[in-house]
Amino acid sequence: MKMKTSLLIAPLFVSLLSTPSLHAQIGKRFPSERKVIKDPVTGVPLTFLTSTPAGDSKIYQTHNQWTSDGQWLIFRSNRAKNEVLAVNEKTGDHVQVTEGGYTGMLCVARKSMKLYYMHPTDTTKRNSALQVIETDLAKVFADSKAGHMQPASVYQRVCGIISDSLNGGGDMALDAEENNVYFRVNRSEAAKHLAPGIKLESNFGPRNMGAGPSGLAGMDLTTGEMKYIVSVPFQIGHIQTNPWVPGEIVFCWETGGKSPQRTWTVMADGTGLRPLYPESEYEWVTHEAVITKDEVAMAIMGHRKIANANNNGATGTAWNGVNPGQEAAWGPSGTREKPTGLAIVNLRTREMVIAGQTKSGSGLWHVGGSADGRWAVGDDFSRSIYLIDRHTGEMLLLSTGHKATAADHPHPTMSPDGTKIEIQSAMLSADNRSMNICIIPVPKQWLNRKYN
Incomplete structure (x- = not known):
């Protein structure tokens, strides 16, 4: 079923974007804060592209971070x-690349110098209603460097409007062909498209999240036309695409912790809906990320005490901000009584392998990998970063000391060329x-390895 957005509305919002803004102007430049220090434990050089307390955060690890030219x-x-910035990896220069604010996920194109994001109309x-906006980053960078910025409308284009009756939040992902985005729709719209007889799921776990229905829709970035994709009986979270396979979408059942069935995949035409990795009640699966054309990395957590006669599989303590997921209401999952670690699932064969696991502690938590299949990477509750050589199985503590008290987790993401990792650090x-x-290089001795 197709849903057409009114293209007559778009020029109105373009004109709104060109009016004087109370926000700082697009193209504004900020001085370099680039600083290179040695990791105090591992000795690995850490390049901090920002180094002052200004509330920085990277894009979530399910999405691309680098511009297509590899420089920003x-x-x-x-x-x-409330604006988005770019930082040049070599010079450390900062440039503001939006004007008028944004909401939700940032989608950085891999094939073109474009940025896509949502902006509430009210x-x-x-x-x-939400505008889907395209920013021409190449124009912004060139005019900013020359010191001759033009009105925001020169750089920002409204691709289409998601009506308030469809708005399901800020989750959004860019298709591999970069001609469509996919986003979550709200419960009322999802209910209209749910197959008859499907039993709705209720909330799961102590955070009272996960109830359905929810759904996915897509927008053509050229015409603004929208097409409904699928409805499911649970709450959708973390929508991402396969950057190498057009129309392939990965998403999760979001509960704020353990889910009855965390990972899912579907094609943009609504076909092929299935669990990505069928899990048991004993497995705490989380933080899936597409890493190669055929593979998705995910964490199978091993962060809870093994059951005994007294604790029934959980410590029974509440989340203290450092060691989450300990509440007994999560059930028996997340212990090391079963296999745990950084798992990699093949989308084609459906086979799963464990690439590695820490010997103690929480286990690997947020995970990623390189597009060439050489490396896997993960963080843990201590905010330490581990690198895994997928050819040899060797695991290296790459960096530590990023402070468990940090406002968020490191969320490691590998660069497109597989030579470095971006994190956020306190x-x-x-x-x-x-x-x-912060940027962490893959050690040269590992990059120079030869394999039979």
Whole structure:
């Protein structure tokens, strides 16, 4: 079923974008804060592209971070409140790349110098219609460097409008062909498309999340035309695409913790809906990320005590902000009584392998890998970063000291060429919370390895 958005509305919002803004202007430049230090434990050089407490955060590890020319990283920061910034990896220069604000996920194109994101048409409403906006990054960078910025409308294009009756939040992903985006729709719209007789799922776990229905739809970035994809009886979260296979979508059943069936995949035409990795009640699967043309990395957590007669499989303590997921209401999952670790699932053969696991502690938590299949990477509850050579199975503690008190987790993401990792870190923060953008290289001796 196709849903057409009114293209007559788009020019109105383009004109709104070109009006004087209360926000800092697109193209505004900020001085370099680039700083290279040695990891105090491992000795690995850490390049901090930001180094002051300005509320920085990287894009989630399910999405691309680098611009297509490989020179800039896109991130969020309070340097320009509610706006998006780019930082040049070599010079450390910062450039503001949006004007008028944004909401939800940032989608950085891999084939073109474009950025896609959502913007509410009415910021006073909780669920207003959403503009999907394209920013021409090449134009922004060139004009900013020349010191001759033009009105925001020269750089920002409204691709289409998601009506308030469809708005299901800010989750969005860019198709491999970069001609469509996919997004979540709200419960009322999802219910209209749910197959008859499907039993709705209720909330699962102590965070009271996960109830359905929910759904996915797509937008053509050229015409603004929308097409419904699928409805499911649970709450959808973390929508991502396969950057190498057009129309392939991966998403999760979001509960805020353990899910009865976390990982799912579907094609953009609504076919092929299935669990990506069928899990048992004993497996705590989380933080899946597409890493190669055929593979998805995910964490099978091993962060809870093994059952005994007294604790019934959980410590019974609440989340203290450092060691989450300990509440007994999550059930028997997440212990090391069963296999755990950084798992990699093949989308074609459906086979799963465990690439590696820490010997103790929480186990690997947020995971990723290189597109060439050489490396896997993960963080743990201590915010330490581990690198795995997938050819040999060797695992290396790459960096540590990023402070478990940080405002968020490192969320490691490998660069497209597989030579470095981006994280967010509180290592330099006096308040032990504020985070900065940090690049960690794959050690040269590992990059130079030859395999039979």
